Amino acid sequence: MTAFLEQVSIWSIPVLVACVSLYAIIKKVPVYTAFTQGAKDGFSTAVMIIPYLTAMLCAIGMFRACGAMDFICDLLAPLTNLIGLPGSVLPMGIMRSFSGGAAEGLMSDILATYGTQSLEGRIASVALGSTETTFYVVAVYFGSVGVSNTRHSIAAGLLGDLASLIAAAVIVNVMWF
């Protein structure tokens, strides 16, 4: 099954590119010209994100290094035990909303410490796989159009993250433990 799914991931983009190009040429679209014309936008969009991403990542980096994250987790541990969520998964659950890379680092740490098929390992995997990095997504997408008042986006995104963490804990406990 894993092999099959890996193949799906590997094949999907090349097949998409080939099918689109073929379809377009049949439709008499000047594929090469159209491609290079559209590609021009890619550069400016990627460069435009730099200030927003730098601002966000630096603040997160500082917060991570000072140890405040661990303190918050200790504080919340009694609450998380109610839904069968081990305290050791919480830093990853919180980091998930801020930085994808950091959450992936923390999850690798959990997997190596407790094993991939442990309660901790499974909850961390499901939580990581079922949501996106809210702050990163909001910063990048709204940053790219210059929107500064994001209204309820962060609140809704964070509640979604919380829902996925709770769901992960409950589902894993029901399925395997």
Next chain:
Amino acid sequence: MMNYIWVGLVVIATVVGGFTGTMEAVMNNIVDFAQTAVDICLGLIGIMTFFCGLMNVMEKAGLCEKLGNLIAPVMRKLFPEVPSDHPAQSAMALYFAANILGIGNAATPFGLKAMQELQTLNPTKGIATNAQCMLMAISTTSITLIPVTAIGLRAAVQTEGAAEIIAPVIIATTISTIVGVTCTIIFEKLPRWKWENIIEKEIAAGTLEINENYIGDKPIVLPEGYKSVNDKNNTVAF
């Protein structure tokens, strides 16, 4: 909101770092993460350029329109303010399709394009519309069917059972997306976040900026004698 979060993170980190003696690590992370941010963006240029090119080919071939038609019924419910023939519809359709396929970073250019298209329907320069917030709700809660990264990290430790999380992930991500979308529908009506209320407040404060590239049919009419406090060419603060 972002202003407070940013200041909060930075100040807490510095104060806590000072008390716990981790100031050196805090300092080092500023430099490291600034570099990381630029690396990510520079790394994005290549794939971004490629997919913007591919996207243009799809558009010219009329594929976006076809895909858009396919999921139009759902889109109309979620994005009532976006006309069904608007380019934002097809950009979002492609973005969601890429997300579902789990091609991760490859979906980003589609998403950015969708956001830019939605911005043409935004009468203001800096205030997110309901449609933009809905797009964000769906992206931040993820709609992937194959959690590629999570499976990859698991397989790196132990191959056996690496993919066993797919079913729970599909259930969990469905729940999180439903929660995110529901919250968005409720939150956009709350006095604190209601579009009309924010516009009113900004007009009163003189901070409202009109989007010159707005192409919709309901532009904001500024009251007579309206004076913006941002007359000098301000850069947009996030």
